[in-house]
Amino acid sequence: MLIVALLVLSPLLLIAYQSSLNGPFFAESSRVDPGAWEYVLGARQFWRAFGTSAVVATGMVLIGVPLGAVLAFIVVRTDIPGRQVLEPAVLIPIFLSPIVTAFGYVVAIGPVGFISLGVRSVVGSVPWNVYGLPSLIVIAALTHVPHTYLYVSTALRSVNPELEEAARTLGAPPWRVALDISLPLVRPALLFSASLTFLLGFELFGLPLVLGDPAGLLVLTTYLFKLTTLLGVPSYQMMAVVALSIVVVTLPLVMIQRHLLGQASRFQTIRGRGLALRPLKLGRWRWVALTIVVAWLLLTVAVPLGGILLRSVVKGWGEGVSLSRVLTLDHFRGLADYPNLIRGIVNTIALGVIGGAVTVACYLVVGLTQHRWASRGVAVLDFMVLIPRAIPGLVGGLAFLWLILFIPVLRPLRNSMIAVWLAYSTVWLAYGLRLISTALLQVGPELEEAAQSAGASPMRVRWEITIPLVRLGLIGSWLLIFMMFVREYSTGVYLFGAGTEVIGSLIVSLWGAGGLDLIAALSVVSVAIVSVALATALRLGVRLHD
């Protein structure tokens, strides 16, 4: 528990401390000085970035939450054709690296993207621009729909179908049932999804980096990332102020979510258990519903994935180029020519497989401490693990870099995968712990009590009863953490260096150098790794959500 506190609180405290100085925290000459705050809060660019973040986050809520709710209703509560396939498909965007997705959109609908060129050859011009605020909002909203879907679908599953059937018998068509009955019943989940989407909007990094930057559009995270370039010198205190100003927005959101989650679970316990899930008969509306879901899947999954896949096997693309003549596997072969690229791929996989397993083991220890043990210490712990949720990966990574510079014993970790792993594990703590505690809660309390009555000490109960029973849940958690670690990028931005590169960081540095061929190949590799994990997870029957 002390270790958790240390991991969670020290980065935040260090950032707060740094923000009040007039120089780097490790420099002797640094004094407490509000200058950094005055400067940043007086900078027009900061406020523009802040405003953009707010607009993007709001837009994501306005588009993503209603769409996610509708998708959840269609997939969970109706007899839409192909439900078995659609259910896992809807969650795919969660597991895709935002950098890869963003790049996929660029090669598909960018100025010279496959689809753009196709459209131009028919209409004469491209009626959209992938760079800029509107497309950033739309793409961010579309790719964050699964988050709403997750929470709303879970809530919808607990709604008694008779409540909906009653409305049907009174003459309500399916869409009225959704609007009047089902969705109001899951209001806590909707509110939670809205606040979560808003939070994620503020933490967005990969998408605005690729889609906003070329248009000169900065959000808070990319502003923080670019600060050194903008000022010409690395300015620790300014970075700290920007980082802290992001947390000031996100922390209250996390508190609100915690409150909402408590309400939502109260909401659910009122209803009985063991409800048979009878899907709503849609009749002729089935195809309308299917069209909505498929259209979203096409836009959010097929377009970017198709884009990178196609781009990775062609030499070049332009008007009048015929596909058969440019087909090639050279880009993949090309990866082998660069040792750093191969190392990046190996690092990514190792981080996911080994790092993920160690992380799950660590989370399990914390989870078992919390498990059925209602002391005040646990309440504090429960609260503390929420803090990382409020810290965007980028800020968390920065804080870890500073910690490593600050604490002499940690200094050897600089430029090591251990530092990256530590940062990842902390940033994903809340997510991972929820996975673990969900698995632990599926063990009936009487199974543990029976062992206790037979004479087993609490340690033995956990070792011989609880852990063996959650084996599958632990494997599932490991797969999910693996996918998160493979897709994660922003947390490591400040920690990557020569020897510790991962696929995400390589894409970003290649993006700066214009190496489109290699980016496409790397992206496909990244997607392939995630696909293997996802397929394994589905095969094992791992629940992709709680």
Next chain:
Amino acid sequence: MTDQTPILTIESIEKSFGATSVLQGVSVTLHKGEVVALLGASGSGKTTLLRVAGGLERPDRGRITIGSSVVFDTSSGIDIPAEGRNLGFVFQSYALWPHMTVNANVGYGLRLRGTSPTERETRVLAVLERLGLGALGDRYPHQLSGGQQQRVALARALVYEPPIVLLDEPLSNLDANLREEARAWLRELIVTLRLSALFVTHDQVEALSIADRVVLLNRGIAEQVGPPASLYGDPKTLFAATFLGSNNVFPVTIDPSSKQADRTAMVGCGPHRILGTIRSNAGEAPSSTAVIRVERVTVDPTLNVDKNSTSLSLPLRASLYTGERWEHVFDLNGHSFRAWGRKRLDRGTHTVHLPVEGVWVF
């Protein structure tokens, strides 16, 4: 068989969950070789009391002694955890560990006690044989029927020979016809193994038939404690009288002038008057409640209303065939009044007989 040495003493247990007080000072004593049932409706606190005894729930106040050692006492701060109490606990859901075979499940308590593998094998086999599960040791719990699972759960709690066995609704998960069989089987097993057992049930037939003594719980207090026959035949309170058996219950007024030394008195319900026995001090109030077990009512068309006031003339509302008998429903001043018989009754008014010692006035 039952000697008077207390093996489990539960004293003045109080327990609340938040604002709801579940146990309000319950005391129960279990003697060596005795079977005691905790009987009550849902919410009466019976399962909580059992879990308190087993150390799975911590009471707010009270004292628990097993044998001669105190395992819980709020006044001296003693609280031995469940694993230190050396009890056998059989869970309502059986709680068999799905990742262990029957042998591993049953042998677990012995493993914890450091028994050697060979001895463990012998003892597990012995207890499985005793419970008729001899050949099932290598199976996993999900490969067993409900009745077999129940016996494995019992075997797991018995194998290390705990001085006391606690059973939470041991038969409730069995099919109805299996349950009747298991009743006799469980009673026989407990008696032949000379176990001391405390078990929880909401089924009065189960409690009355298996237990030596029954503790009737009502909203966290022990309403009445006694052997099954006295609980059924001599209830001390209106609750105890109406909780057990099938009853006719109706409001009456007591005629004070008719009171006799033997506590009999004339009671009235509308135009009807009948001789009853006043059962409690509450019966001194002018408005009371009369309880008559349905099986004590007889319908005899050959007799007229007698002068001893032990019969009533009542109009028949309906005669229902329930398979094993006919149930006649009469009208008693607007209240339904039931009697059992072997034949269907014709419409009209009939004479029903109520023995004075069977008309309880509370």
